[in-house]
Amino acid sequence: MRRMVDEPYFTHSAYSAHTTGIQVKCPKCHGAGVVTADEDNAYFRCLSCGHRMTQDRTVYRYDVHNQCRNCGRYYRVDIEDEAKQHFPILRVACPYCGATMPGEVHKMVDAFSYGAEIQGGKDPWFGLELWFLTSFQGKPVWALNREHLAYLIDYLSADLREKPPGNPKKTQADHLPTFMKTAKNRERIVKLLLKLQDT
Ligand SMILES: [Zn+2]
Ligand SMILES: [Zn+2]
Structure with missing residues (x-):
């Protein structure tokens, strides 16, 4: 046994x-x-x-956050497309009013894997x-x-x-x-x- x-x-x-x-x-x-x-x-x-x-091992998060030029609200759009994460500036649509404008891409520490x-x-x-x-x-x-x-x-x-x-x-x-x-x-x-x- x-x-x-x-x-x-x-x-x-x-x-x-x-x-x-x-x-x-x-x-x-x-x-x-x-x-x-x-x-x-x-x-x-x-x-x-x-x-x-x-x-x-650090996981980064990328987003464009800005004040909308059209409706004046502050918005944040996450950039999930890896190819786009390394652009300094991206055109994104405001999630509130849909107006499209260029914004700076920010890189932030999100979590550890x-x-x-x-x-x-x-x-x-x-x-x-x-x-x-x-x-x-x-x-x-x-x-x-x-x-x-x-x-x-x-x-x-x-x-x-x-x-x-x-x-x-x-x-x-x-x-x-x-x-x-x-x-x-x-x-x-x-x-x-x-x-x-x-x-
Ligand atoms: Zn080897
Ligand atoms: Zn807006």
């Missing part, structure tokens, strides 16, 4: 970039690289060719493919790094799974899609994960 104790919910998540790092494929040489993050930026560093990238998630087997900041990525019946199966891979193998091959101390509502395993936890798939998924361990 293999027993395992599950881990707290955020042990392995995009937040791992702040601690252990996320392993990804280098876009230049396809070797292994690491994505890390701090409060301000996300960083990529290739372990084979030395390629590096930095991504500002804290809610980052792994989607489609790619890291959330650079969109780089995860190093430990395979698929099962057309669905992506991935691990963030070796620690996460070992956790998945441990979790899926156990006969008995226990919640971590404190009996939290959510645990690490709640991140897993149902197809991975289904009894009939588990053995084959563990085999795929074991193969990834050799890469």
